[in-house]
Amino acid sequence: MNLTIYNTLTRKKEVFKPINEPNVGLYVCGPTVYGDPHLGHARPAITFDILFRLLKHLDYKVRYVRNVTDVGHLESDADEGEDKIAKKARLDQLEPMEIAQRYTIRYHDAMKMLNTLPPSIEPRASGHIIEQIELIKKILKNGFAYESNGSIYFDVEKYHEKYNYGKLSGRVIEDMISSTRKLDGQDEKRNSIDFALWKKANPEHIMRWPSPWSIGFPGWHLECSAMSTKYLGEPFDIHGGGMDLVFPHHECEIAQSVAANGKEAVRYWMHNNMITINGQKMGKSLGNFITLEELFEGNHKMLTQAYSPMTIKLFILQAHYRSTLDFSNEALQAAEKGLSRLFAAARLLTKIKPSANSTVNVNELWEKAYTALCDDLNSPIALATIFDWVRIINSLSEGKETITQADLKTLKSTFNTLVFDILGLANEQLADTKHTNLAGNLMEMILNIRLQAKANKDFATSDKIRDDLAKLGVTVKDRKDGFDWEI
Amino acid sequence: MNLTIYNTLTRKKEVFKPINEPNVGLYVCGPTVYGDPHLGHARPAITFDILFRLLKHLDYKVRYVRNVTDVGHLESDADEGEDKIAKKARLDQLEPMEIAQRYTIRYHDAMKMLNTLPPSIEPRASGHIIEQIELIKKILKNGFAYESNGSIYFDVEKYHEKYNYGKLSGRVIEDMISSTRKLDGQDEKRNSIDFALWKKANPEHIMRWPSPWSIGFPGWHLECSAMSTKYLGEPFDIHGGGMDLVFPHHECEIAQSVAANGKEAVRYWMHNNMITINGQKMGKSLGNFITLEELFEGNHKMLTQAYSPMTIKLFILQAHYRSTLDFSNEALQAAEKGLSRLFAAARLLTKIKPSANSTVNVNELWEKAYTALCDDLNSPIALATIFDWVRIINSLSEGKETITQADLKTLKSTFNTLVFDILGLANEQLADTKHTNLAGNLMEMILNIRLQAKANKDFATSDKIRDDLAKLGVTVKDRKDGFDWEI
Numbered sequence: 001m002n003l004t005i006y007n008t009l010t011r012k013k014e015v016f017k018p019i020n021e022p023n024v025g026l027y028v029c030g031p032t033v034y035g036d037p038h039l040g041h042a043r044p045a046i047t048f049d050i051l052f053r054l055l056k057h058l059d060y061k062v063r064y065v066r067n068v069t070d071v072g073h074l075e076s077d078a079d080e081g082e083d084k085i086a087k088k089a090r091l092d093q094l095e096p097m098e099i100a101q102r103y104t105i106r107y108h109d110a111m112k113m114l115n116t117l118p119p120s121i122e123p124r125a126s127g128h129i130i131e132q133i134e135l136i137k138k139i140l141k142n143g144f145a146y147e148s149n150g151s152i153y154f155d156v157e158k159y160h161e162k163y164n165y166g167k168l169s170g171r172v173i174e175d176m177i178s179s180t181r182k183l184d185g186q187d188e189k190r191n192s193i194d195f196a197l198w199k200k201a202n203p204e205h206i207m208r209w210p211s212p213w214s215i216g217f218p219g220w221h222l223e224c225s226a227m228s229t230k231y232l233g234e235p236f237d238i239h240g241g242g243m244d245l246v247f248p249h250h251e252c253e254i255a256q257s258v259a260a261n262g263k264e265a266v267r268y269w270m271h272n273n274m275i276t277i278n279g280q281k282m283g284k285s286l287g288n289f290i291t292l293e294e295l296f297e298g299n300h301k302m303l304t305q306a307y308s309p310m311t312i313k314l315f316i317l318q319a320h321y322r323s324t325l326d327f328s329n330e331a332l333q334a335a336e337k338g339l340s341r342l343f344a345a346a347r348l349l350t351k352i353k354p355s356a357n358s359t360v361n362v363n364e365l366w367e368k369a370y371t372a373l374c375d376d377l378n379s380p381i382a383l384a385t386i387f388d389w390v391r392i393i394n395s396l397s398e399g400k401e402t403i404t405q406a407d408l409k410t411l412k413s414t415f416n417t418l419v420f421d422i423l424g425l426a427n428e429q430l431a432d433t434k435h436t437n438l439a440g441n442l443m444e445m446i447l448n449i450r451l452q453a454k455a456n457k458d459f460a461t462s463d464k465i466r467d468d469l470a471k472l473g474v475t476v477k478d479r480k481d482g483f484d485w486e487i
Numbered sequence: 488m489n490l491t492i493y494n495t496l497t498r499k500k501e502v503f504k505p506i507n508e509p510n511v512g513l514y515v516c517g518p519t520v521y522g523d524p525h526l527g528h529a530r531p532a533i534t535f536d537i538l539f540r541l542l543k544h545l546d547y548k549v550r551y552v553r554n555v556t557d558v559g560h561l562e563s564d565a566d567e568g569e570d571k572i573a574k575k576a577r578l579d580q581l582e583p584m585e586i587a588q589r590y591t592i593r594y595h596d597a598m599k600m601l602n603t604l605p606p607s608i609e610p611r612a613s614g615h616i617i618e619q620i621e622l623i624k625k626i627l628k629n630g631f632a633y634e635s636n637g638s639i640y641f642d643v644e645k646y647h648e649k650y651n652y653g654k655l656s657g658r659v660i661e662d663m664i665s666s667t668r669k670l671d672g673q674d675e676k677r678n679s680i681d682f683a684l685w686k687k688a689n690p691e692h693i694m695r696w697p698s699p700w701s702i703g704f705p706g707w708h709l710e711c712s713a714m715s716t717k718y719l720g721e722p723f724d725i726h727g728g729g730m731d732l733v734f735p736h737h738e739c740e741i742a743q744s745v746a747a748n749g750k751e752a753v754r755y756w757m758h759n760n761m762i763t764i765n766g767q768k769m770g771k772s773l774g775n776f777i778t779l780e781e782l783f784e785g786n787h788k789m790l791t792q793a794y795s796p797m798t799i800k801l802f803i804l805q806a807h808y809r810s811t812l813d814f815s816n817e818a819l820q821a822a823e824k825g826l827s828r829l830f831a832a833a834r835l836l837t838k839i840k841p842s843a844n845s846t847v848n849v850n851e852l853w854e855k856a857y858t859a860l861c862d863d864l865n866s867p868i869a870l871a872t873i874f875d876w877v878r879i880i881n882s883l884s885e886g887k888e889t890i891t892q893a894d895l896k897t898l899k900s901t902f903n904t905l906v907f908d909i910l911g912l913a914n915e916q917l918a919d920t921k922h923t924n925l926a927g928n929l930m931e932m933i934l935n936i937r938l939q940a941k942a943n944k945d946f947a948t949s950d951k952i953r954d955d956l957a958k959l960g961v962t963v964k965d966r967k968d969g970f971d972w973e974i
Contacts, residue, residue, distance in 0.1 A: 121584045127614025442929040
């Protein structure tokens with residue numbers, strides 16, 4: 001099966017061909033760890049988790065690198081303002097690395113709840129200062145950067161004379177220059193579109209390292225260029241991130257690599273679209289975000305209820321990653337209902353009795369859903385197919401359709417591979433813990449007591465059991481061959 | 488309440504006095520991440536977690552730093568052999584940082600299961616190469632190190648002429664010199680007791696950074712000197728670790744700090760003793776270790792059953808941290824029984840009915856147990872007192888002793904603070920999850936059905952329920968005021 005990927009650089013879908021088959025290098029921009037992870041963080045994490053899982057399913061040996069930005073990301077997302085982490089540290093009266101540790105842990109916890117796999121390597125910007133300094137030296141040596149008052153800036157105009165600054169984002173450098181204010185002599189930069197590679201630290205700046213130019217810290221864009229190629233080689237296969245990073249972050253990454261080595265480092269650029277609220281991008285800097293914890297607990301004024309991690313995951317996967325996705329309680333509630341039907345079908349699947357012949361074509365599920373996923377991660381089409389089969393599984397369970405032993409085995413394996421292995425939806429209700437098992441066993445006991453009571457015409461007891469279970473949020477469904485239950 | 492700490496350096500218990508009250512700096516040597524966490528890792532993590540919790544309970548503002556060694560720790564624990572992580576990476580055909588990531592995650596997961604709090608900062612050795620290079624420069628400048636073939640070694644004899652090498656471990660340098668083989672001219676070291684600050688990398692060595700002396704990597708002892716003082720200042724309060732680190736690791740740390748700055752960096756040195764199997768230290772390098780996962784799953788030839796994380800925690804806390812602790816199934820089974828009694832008492836405590844007067848002195852629990860913990864973390868004495876109170880709580884529950892409303896409130900608060908907040912024992916049976924609640928609610932339903940059946944003289948049903956529950960491993964205890972159950 002060929003995997004196709006929409007490459008932001010070429011603006012078209014391309015067949016994916018790894019540089020060093022069977023190895024695949026995947027780099028994804030991770031969080032700047034200065035606040036709680038929110039819905040906007042969930043989307044790239046889930047999108048590239050599906051890609052990671054799919055690549056592994058395609059038998060590639062994948063090295064997935066996702067960074068943690070713990071220094072250098074300034075408030076303005078450009079070269080001005082305070083460092084985001086240092087500012088939070090000042091406000092909370094903590095050491096910046098205490099802030100980074102706290103929010104890295106919270107990010108990891110949330111990503112684990114969303115059942116995304118940890119990346120193979122998780123490099124920190126502050127842990128790769130030497131690599132960043134070495135990269136700056138190369139860019140300086142090649143004449144595409146200049147020193148100014150102890151800081152080093154990338155010379156965009158000079159770079160653009162030889163190469164193409166704007167090729168990823170489609171921005172036109174001439175427009176950018178004319179639209180930004182002229183710099184007076186006070187500014188360190190020669191041109192406002194130049195960006196920092198190294199910033200000399202103010203005396204009060206806590207995060208600082210020695211360099212050939214000053215005691216300072218690296219510019220934000222540099223870490224990804226340095227760390228991706230350190231761990232994935234140069235060039236490497238896929239670089240992912242949110243669409244809001246295309247400019248300036250990824251445009252600057254390309255410029256840095258080309259300026260240092262004369263060639264680009266990345267073969268395929270992939271970008272997930274934004275989650276919006278009322279049409280506006282959700283983000284920490286815009287103040288309109290909902291944290292994942294708030295979503296899991298239903299604790300935010302815009303939420304009418306709590307949503308489980310898998311509900312959020314299904315909500316995200318029901319849109320294609322390159323489409324915008326608008327937050328609404330209605331959409332999340334629909335995802336919650338869908339999830340419940342999906343897991344009910346997974347449970348039914350274990351109970352279906354085979355027949356002598358099949359009235360269904362089990363190969364269809366795999367063919368349609370897997371093909372969709374391999375077509376630039378088309379998860380909405382894959383899910384639509386899976387939900388067609390949820391209906392078929394219900395029909396099989398009710399005896400309206402029949403299936404052979406061999407087909408049933410294929411169906412189970414296909415359904416579970418798609419839902420659990422590749423889409424990474426974990427069955428929250430069936431998690432294999434001691435207490436879940438206990439709850440399941442106790443439920444069977446109670447339902448058997450109820451069956452016995454019914455058999456004895458003791459309807460007072462059987463009705464009381466049904467009512468008590470209803471109070472606990474458990475629905476009992478009587479079936480031909482016994483009963484089924486769900487929370 | 489005064490906290491006393493046994494200081495390995497002075498070989499006596501001292502009253503703890505922070506350098507910058509109310510701030511306390513605590514540094515603990517963390518894992519070298521090249522293998523699964525084992526029982527030997529659990530002991531320092533639990534010991535210093537109790538210290539962290541106790542210091543916070545004493546209202547100190549604690550910054551707890553625990554490192555992750557991901558480079559520089561060579562096989563021989565001295566300056567020879569392959570890097571432990573690089574070797575594992577070579578065997579597994581992975582990038583060293585993939586090894587570090589995998590085992591850091593497994594360590595974190597295990598530490599979370601043991602309900603230890605994450606440290607405030609978790610610096611990685613590979614992320615602090617610059618800081619280590621700067622420290623080497625200082626030591627070189629002060630004349631206590633020398634370059635040899637691109638590597639830098641600490642000059643122990645020269646240091647010992649002015650200072651005292653061996654003061655922490657009590658080793659006599661003259662004996663060490665005479666007992667080690669004479670170095671021939673081929674060796675880079677002037678003296679075999681010298682230790683590496685920087686090692687020039689062989690061409691095949693993957694982890695390598697530029698330095699003023701060579702492309703190479705730092706010596707193992709250096710990271711802790713550099714990172715502890717970076718994040719805690721100099722001097723700082725407490726440095727902890729396993730007793731096997733006293734020499735050479737911590738002895739070298741002292742020498743490095745004194746050689747660089749003319750003064751020691753640490754006020755109190757604390758060391759936990761070893762876990763032994765048949766009297767021999769348990770450790771990865773000795774090959775006689777049991778991983779925490781094996782313990783949790785009962786999956787090792789030396790284990791007769793699985794042990795829960797809290798069983799292991801109680802087993803460790805029942806010995807004083809400075810005593811050796813011998814592994815045995817019998818001791819772990821005893822801890823399991825004790826834990827079950829402890830949690831049963833915690834549950835009973837919520838059901839006890841107050842009386843007009845108290846026949847018990849509730850202040851005794853806090854006074855004895857807290858005093859013991861503040862006396863160099865005497866957890867066995869604290870636990871003995873707590874278990875005295877488990878018996879008293881049972882007596883209160885059975886009406887053999889009585890307690891007033893006010894005393895009951897004090898008792899609950901004291902018991903919970905000691906058991907859950909300071910000792911950090913989490914109630915696995917009562918963990919607040921959806922399914923645990925469901926299991927608890929279903930259990931109540933079943934027991935009520937059984938009570939009703941008994942009231943109706945339907946002993947067939949009530950006996951069947953009891954037998955079915957027994958099959959699930961649930962024991963039902965009939966009590967005066969209803970029933971209680973445990974798994």
